[in-house]
Amino acid sequence: xxxxxxxxxxxxxxxxxxxxxxxxxxxxxxxxxxxxxxxxxxxxxxxxxxxxxxxxxxxxxxxxxxxxxxxxxxxxxxxxxxxxxxxxxxxxxxxxxxxxxxxxxxxxxxxxxxxxxxxxxxxxxxxxxxxxxxxxxxxxxxxxxxxxxxxxxxxxxxxxxxxxxxxxxxxxxxxxxxxxxxxxxxxxxxxxxxxxxxxxxxxxxxxxxxxxxxxxxxxxxxxxxxxxxxxxxxxxxxxxxxxxxxxxxxxxxxxxxxxxxxxxxxxxxxxxxxxxxxxxxxxxxxxxxxxxxxxxxxxxxxxxxxxxxxxxxxxxxxxxxxxxxxxxxxxxxxxxxxxxxxxxxxxxxxxxxxxxxxxxxxxxxxxxxxxxxxxxxxxxxxxxxxxxxxxxxxxxxxxxxxxxxxxxxxxxxxxxxxxxxxxxxxxxxxxxxxxxxxxxxxxxxxxxxxxxxxxxxxxxxxxxxxxxxxxxxxxxxxxxxxxxxxxxxxxxxxxxxxxxxxxxxxxxxxxxxxxx
Amino acid sequence: xxxxxxxxxxxxxxxxxxxxxxxxxxxxxxxxxxxxxxxxxxxxxxxxxxxxxxxxxxxxxxxxxxxxxxxxxxxxxxxxxxxxxxxxxxxxxxxxxxxxxxxxxxxxxxxxxxxxxxxxxxxxxxxxxxxxxxxxxxxxxxxxxxxxxxxxxxxxxxxxxxxxxxxxxxxxxxxxxxxxxxxxxxxxxxxxxxxxxxxxxxxxxxxxxxxxxxxxxxxxxxxxxxxxxxxxxxxxxxxxxxxxxxxxxxxxxxxxxxxxxxxxxxxxxxxxxxxxxxxxxxxxxxxxxxxxxxxxxxxxxxxxxxxxxxxxxxxxxxxxxxxxxxxxxxxxxxxxxxxxxxxxxxxxxxxxxxxxxxxxxxxxxxxxxxxxx
Numbered sequence: 001x002x003x004x005x006x007x008x009x010x011x012x013x014x015x016x017x018x019x020x021x022x023x024x025x026x027x028x029x030x031x032x033x034x035x036x037x038x039x040x041x042x043x044x045x046x047x048x049x050x051x052x053x054x055x056x057x058x059x060x061x062x063x064x065x066x067x068x069x070x071x072x073x074x075x076x077x078x079x080x081x082x083x084x085x086x087x088x089x090x091x092x093x094x095x096x097x098x099x100x101x102x103x104x105x106x107x108x109x110x111x112x113x114x115x116x117x118x119x120x121x122x123x124x125x126x127x128x129x130x131x132x133x134x135x136x137x138x139x140x141x142x143x144x145x146x147x148x149x150x151x152x153x154x155x156x157x158x159x160x161x162x163x164x165x166x167x168x169x170x171x172x173x174x175x176x177x178x179x180x181x182x183x184x185x186x187x188x189x190x191x192x193x194x195x196x197x198x199x200x201x202x203x204x205x206x207x208x209x210x211x212x213x214x215x216x217x218x219x220x221x222x223x224x225x226x227x228x229x230x231x232x233x234x235x236x237x238x239x240x241x242x243x244x245x246x247x248x249x250x251x252x253x254x255x256x257x258x259x260x261x262x263x264x265x266x267x268x269x270x271x272x273x274x275x276x277x278x279x280x281x282x283x284x285x286x287x288x289x290x291x292x293x294x295x296x297x298x299x300x301x302x303x304x305x306x307x308x309x310x311x312x313x314x315x316x317x318x319x320x321x322x323x324x325x326x327x328x329x330x331x332x333x334x335x336x337x338x339x340x341x342x343x344x345x346x347x348x349x350x351x352x353x354x355x356x357x358x359x360x361x362x363x364x365x366x367x368x369x370x371x372x373x374x375x376x377x378x379x380x381x382x383x384x385x386x387x388x389x390x391x392x393x394x395x396x397x398x399x400x401x402x403x404x405x406x407x408x409x410x411x412x413x414x415x416x417x418x419x420x421x422x423x424x425x426x427x428x429x430x431x432x433x434x435x436x437x438x439x440x441x442x443x444x445x446x447x448x449x450x451x452x453x454x455x456x457x458x459x460x461x462x463x464x465x466x467x468x469x470x471x472x473x474x475x476x477x478x479x480x481x482x483x484x485x486x487x488x489x490x491x492x493x494x495x496x497x498x499x500x501x502x503x504x505x506x507x508x509x510x511x512x513x514x515x516x
Numbered sequence: 517x518x519x520x521x522x523x524x525x526x527x528x529x530x531x532x533x534x535x536x537x538x539x540x541x542x543x544x545x546x547x548x549x550x551x552x553x554x555x556x557x558x559x560x561x562x563x564x565x566x567x568x569x570x571x572x573x574x575x576x577x578x579x580x581x582x583x584x585x586x587x588x589x590x591x592x593x594x595x596x597x598x599x600x601x602x603x604x605x606x607x608x609x610x611x612x613x614x615x616x617x618x619x620x621x622x623x624x625x626x627x628x629x630x631x632x633x634x635x636x637x638x639x640x641x642x643x644x645x646x647x648x649x650x651x652x653x654x655x656x657x658x659x660x661x662x663x664x665x666x667x668x669x670x671x672x673x674x675x676x677x678x679x680x681x682x683x684x685x686x687x688x689x690x691x692x693x694x695x696x697x698x699x700x701x702x703x704x705x706x707x708x709x710x711x712x713x714x715x716x717x718x719x720x721x722x723x724x725x726x727x728x729x730x731x732x733x734x735x736x737x738x739x740x741x742x743x744x745x746x747x748x749x750x751x752x753x754x755x756x757x758x759x760x761x762x763x764x765x766x767x768x769x770x771x772x773x774x775x776x777x778x779x780x781x782x783x784x785x786x787x788x789x790x791x792x793x794x795x796x797x798x799x800x801x802x803x804x805x806x807x808x809x810x811x812x813x814x815x816x817x818x819x820x821x822x823x824x825x826x827x828x829x830x831x832x833x834x835x836x837x838x839x840x841x842x843x844x845x846x847x848x849x850x851x852x853x854x855x856x857x858x859x860x861x862x863x864x865x866x867x868x869x870x871x872x873x874x875x876x877x878x879x880x881x882x883x884x885x886x887x888x889x
Contacts, residue, residue, distance in 0.1 A: 207846045207879070210857055225878075363843055363877050365647045366784050372645065372674055373704075395879040397847050460865075497858055500865050504846070508878060 001025075003090035003097045006104045007083040008127050009075055010120035012335075012342035013256045013297065015127035017104070020080065021067045022087035029061035033084075035068030038076035047109055048085045055113035055160040059092055074339055076294055079118050082107035082137070085160060095164055099171035103155075104128040107139040113160040117141035122259035125149045126252075135170070137163060145264040148255060148271070199238045200412040204403025208235050211394040211505055213416055216242050217423035218439035218484030221328065221350040221389055223313070225508060226396030227360045232353035233278070235396070236309040239351060240276035241413040243306070244421045248272075250305045253345055257301045275306030281315040289323040290344050295335045300327050301344040313354040314381040321386055324350065328389050352390065354382070379508060388473045391440055391481055392505040419488065426487045439484045444476045451479045456496040464503055478502045526588045527552035528604045529595075532623030533725030534580050537573060542622035543605055544568065552604075556581060591726075598700055599627050599715075600726055613637075617744040617770045621723035624741075625699045628719030631692050631745055636810060637667040639746030639767070641739070641760045642676025642753040647785055648876050649841040650676055650753030653777055655683035656888045657750065660803035662689025664812060669694065669746045671738065672714065674704050676752045676760075681710055690718040694741045696734035698722060703730040721745075736762050743767035748810060750775040750800055754788030761788050764797070775800045803889045826870060831855070835863045836883065839873060843880035 005020045031045050052059060066084055068075050083105040090097045106124055108116040121142040128136050129152045138146045140156040147154050155170070157163040202209065208224070212235055215222040222239075224232045246254065251272050258267045267275075279288065279299045290298035300308060310316060327333050327346035335342040357375045361367035370378070427438055430450065436442065442450050453461070461482075465475055479494070482502035486494045531542055531552040548566070549555040555577070563574050595602070603609040604623040612633055614620045624630065631637050638661050642650055658668050658680040668684035670677040672693030684691035693714045697703050699722045702711040714720050723741065724734060739762050743749050749767040751774065754760035764774045775798035779786020793799055800806055828836060838844070838852045849860055864881060867873035874884035 204851070205847065206850050206857055363880060365645075366782070370645075372706075393878070395845055397845050400848070400851055402851065497862060500861050501858065504861060504879060506878070 001091045001093055003087050003100070005083040005087040005090070005100050006128075006131075006133065007080060007106055008104060008124040009073065009077065009079070010123055010260055011073070011340065012295070013123055013253075013260050013301075013344060015120065015123035016070075016073065017127055017131050018073070018075065018080075019069050020083040020087045021069070022084070022091040023065045024062050024088070024091040025065075027063040029063060031064045031066075033066040033068075035066075035071045036074045037068065038074060040078055041068075041075050041080050044078075044081050044084055047081055047111060048088065050111045051081075051109045051113045051160060052085060052089070054111060057089065057094060059088075062092075064088060064091070077118070077120070078108035078116075079106040079120070079124070081109040082115060082139075082157065082160075082163070085109055086163070089164070095168070096171065099167045102133060103135040103137055103167065103170075104131075104133045105137045107137070107142075107157055109160065115139045115157040115159055115163065117262075119262035120260045121145045122148060122252075122264065123256045125152055125154070126256070128152060137167070142264075144268055145255075145259055148252065197237050197241055198413045199242065199416055200410045202231060202234055202238060203406060203410060204399040205231055205235070205396070207504075208394060208396050209411075209416075211392050212239050213242065213420065214481065214484050214488065214505070215239065215349070215351070215392050216416075216420045217488055218391075218427070218480065219349050219437070220391035220440045220481060220484065222352070222392040222394065223387075223390040223508070224351070224353040224394055224396050225356050226353070227355065227364075227398060230396040230398050232396055233309070233311055236278070236307065236311075236351045236353065237276060238413060239349070240274045240307040242416045242420050243274045243349075244417060244424065245272040246274060246305055254304050254306075257297045257304060257345065260297060261302075275303050276309065277303040277306070278309040278311060281310070281312045283316070283320060285317070285319050285323055288320045289327070290333055290335055290342075295337060295342045297344040298333075300324070300333060300346045300348055303348045304345040305347055306349070308348045308350050310350070310352045313352040314378060318381075318383075322383065325385055325389065350390070353396075356395075387507055388477075390507065391477050393507050394505055423484065423487045426490070439480050439487065442480055442483065444472075447476060447479055451483045451494060452492075453479075453482075453494045453499070454496065457482070457494050457499040460496050461499050461503075468506075470506070474507055478506060481505055525602065526585065526592055527556045528623060529592055529602060529725075530556055530580070530583060530588050532602060532604060532625070532723075533591075534577070535724065535728065536576060538619055539605075539621040539723065540619040541568060541573070543620070546622070595625075595726060598726070600699055601626055603630060611745060613747075614741065614744045617740065619740065620744070621741060624721055624723060625726060626719050626721045627699045628692075628715040628717075629690070630719060630721065631667050631669065631690070635665070635667045635690070636812065637669050637692075637746045638810075639669040639742045639749040639763065640676065640680035641670060641742060641749065641751055641763045642680075643755060643758060643760060643785055644673050644675035644677070646675040646679075646753045647783070648843055648882050649779065649783075650777070650785060651679045652841065652882075652884075653888055654679035654752045655686075656886055657752070657777075657800070657803065657806075658683025658685075658691070659687035660889050661807075662687030662691065664803070664807055665689065666807075666810075666812065667692060667718070669742055671695070671735075671742055672703075672707055672710065672720065674706065678707055678710055680752070681714060685710075685713055685717055688717075692718045692745065693720045694738050694745065695720055695722040695730075696724070696738045697730035698724055698726040698728040700726045701729065735759060739763040740766040740770075743770055743772055746772060748773045748775060748798075750777065750806075751789050751792055751797075752777045753779065753785040754792075755784055756787045756791065758788050761792070764792055773798060775806070800888075826872060828867075828870075828872075831859065831863050832867055835860065836867060836872065839881055839883045841882055841887070843876050843882050845881075846879050849881065 002023050007018050008015045009018050089095050108118050110116055117139045121138050122145050125136050125146045126149055135153045137155040137157050140158050143156040155166055216239055226232055255267045258264045277299050286292050288298045331347040333344040333346045356362040357370040357378050359368055359370055482494045482498040485498040485501050545555050546552055549558055602623050602625055654676045661668055662684040668680055668691040670680045681691050699720050702708050743763050743766040749772055751760050751764055767774050776789035776792040777800045834853055874882050876882050
């Protein structure tokens with residue numbers, strides 16, 4: 001007898017539907033599986049046979065053939081255990097083929113028939129919905145992840161027998177009940193956790209806070225330069241709390257990345273909150289940008305639509321830093337492998353921090369022992385192209401004692417967030433229909449169109465351009481930042497004050513001393 | 517240079533370019549052998565009998581003697597093509613001031629000029645890794661001295677040295693850099709422009725032969741030439757243990773006056789100079805006093821008319837009063853002035869336009885007024 005069951009495979013963060021066919025016939029008893037299978041899928045053979053037996057189902061020895069198609073995609077992962085088992089049972093006639101139709105199955109099976117959690121459930125459920133499936137059966141542990149997708153009924157499988165009983169019930173038009181149960185659980189999901197971190201806990205540091213707000217408003221990348229213990233890490237952490245919450249669509253795309261890595265639980269409690277990732281500087285290239293023989297998304301993708309914070313920027317390996325350049329431009333990571341191209345989302349706001357010199361105390365000459373050459377060497381660890389992508393560069397000093405002990409309340413993240421929202425609304429209005437979202441994305445060709453300056457502002461910018469021997473890139477960067485500052489001010493034209501403030505955040509000078 | 521002279525110079529060039537023999541011994545040997553050629557051709561038996569030479573030095577001279585005459589001629593051609601000249605100790609051009617020091621260099625390679633005998637000369641030395649205070653002081657002192665017609669001698673290093681030279685150049689005076697490498701080598705590379713202007717307005721001088729690379733132990737040695745060429749040595753900024761203090765020691769040994777720029781007791785880079793003052797060095801307070809003590813009264817009026825009164829508005833005065841010679845960053849200024857960021861930036865910008873405030877490092881500000889004259 002022949003049977004067919006639907007399942008799916010994850011490719012990048014997309015998912016492709018896969019059909020599992022099984023055929024049982026008379027002949028020499030054998031179990032054959034075909035369809036470009038990786039070793040973990042081939043091993044399923046032993047697991048499934050044992051699991052079926054241990055579930056109390058006796059199968060007579062027959063010739064079993066299983067095929068997974070489309071046959072040109074390599075099948076890897078462990079989601080195929082459950083659909084293969086069900087396909088075989090259906091082919092033996094133990095469960096009616098009709099009851100499997102319209103349902104997508106995914107899950108790993110252990111020898112005693114229990115269904116174990118697996119990775120990539122979220123993209124699979126999304127693919128199922130797209131393909132018109134209305135019911136998806138996933139391991140019980142993955143239920144919450146699958147329920148993020150609206151419009152699909154989720155069945156949670158505990159063990160093989162329970163799944164068989166459940167789909168049987170479902171088939172016998174008792175389905176409504178099951179869907180009701182599924183929906184019931186749905187109500188309890190996503191209780192937004194309040195952020196455990198707030199701008200109000202940072203005392204003083206007015207310049208730094210202002211820079212953070214500008215960066216968040218225009219989604220500019222930011223570089224913080226300061227001595228150890230100045231509060232750089234705290235500030236970066238706080239930036240993610242002043243960004244407006246994710247839209248449903250963005251949140252879903254981000255959750256897919258976490259699902260593929262099997263760490264959906266990290267997003268579960270704060271589904272709409274912007275992600276904040278701060279990988280340690282020993283991170284490898286694959287860890288940052290994604291990769292591996294079976295490609296997995298990296299930290300950049302995990303920080304999609306949120307903040308990627310790189311502390312001790314100079315300590316990162318050069319190739320790792322350079323790998324940031326392309327995603328910062330294209331907001332997407334493309335990994336090309338022999339068997340296809342994988343896309344991972346990478347729309348990040350990059351915040352980096354570094355010491356101004358090796359010892360970290362420059363320009364305090366009483367503590368800093370670094371020579372000019374040493375400082376130059378230190379700064380040269382960051383390549384020019386990467387530096388060019390940092391719109392804001394801000395100097396952070398240790399907070400003064402009087403600021404730490406001051407009693408006056410500091411602004412909370414919520415207050416700042418509302419201003420950031422306002423500034424982003426202005427940008428949204430301006431860029432409607434142009435494909436841009438934030439000021440940081442304004443191309444140099446469109447500067448005239450969107451960054452109109454008052455004469456006094458233009459004069460100041462041009463003068464400074466000459467005086468500091470700025471590059472064309474630096475000029476445009478200053479203009480973009482000034483645009484954001486003007487937006488925060490509610491001004492339609494960029495004025496002199498906006499320009500002079502944006503020049504404060506210009507990139508670090510390669511020359512250690514300006515006055516030499 | 518006539519042909520004869522070129523032939524004559526070849527051996528002097530040879531002697532001058534021997535690196536590991538002190539100037540004192542070179543002079544002794546030259547006199548003993550009646551000229552550098554005599555030493556070049558001297559046989560080992562003769563050398564053996566010279567008591568002041570160590571075994572290594574004898575062996576070394578013997579190795580140096582193997583340099584072919586053609587090779588030396590080539591070297592001389594290279595020097596001529598590059599404008600490098602050599603003054604050996606018995607020549608007219610050789611600075612008289614150096615003749616009297618202990619261990620004078622046998623020969624001086626130079627590009628540009630050598631310091632004139634008639635002109636007073638002040639050596640300005642200090643730390644390479646200096647503060648804004650030291651840098652600004654060196655520059656202003658260099659300028660003031662140059663304007664008063666005094667030559668400024670220094671070492672063309674980064675930091676204080678470079679600043680002193682630059683100041684002197686701005687004062688349109690003559691200034692000389694004594695190098696620890698060959699005169700055709702620019703070290704540090706960052707001073708390329710300064711190097712060119714020194715040759716134009718004064719000279720670069722070295723006792724090491726052309727193409728000699730900067731080696732650490734050359735630098736303390738060249739310090740004796742800096743002090744030797746100067747009438748007074750001024751130490752601008754130095755840590756407790758530093759090369760600038762070696763120059764001061766040489767100056768004392770050579771009987772020159774030593775001055776030091778005082779600084780705050782807490783500043784690491786002023787500890788060396790403050791110590792010098794404690795030991796009896798002259799205190800540099802301002803150009804006028806300094807010149808008086810050097811018995812020069814010329815051209816000081818020019819300095820005083822440079823000072824102009826600038827009237828500042830209230831906010832500007834507030835911000836300006838918070839600034840000093842130690843760089844302060846925005847955060848400190850916000851705390852001290854109590855202004856908000858926007859107002860502060862505006863005020864700093866207008867102060868900068870008036871030329872009384874300088875941003876020395878990103879978001880660090882100082883007063884940029886003349887404080888030594």
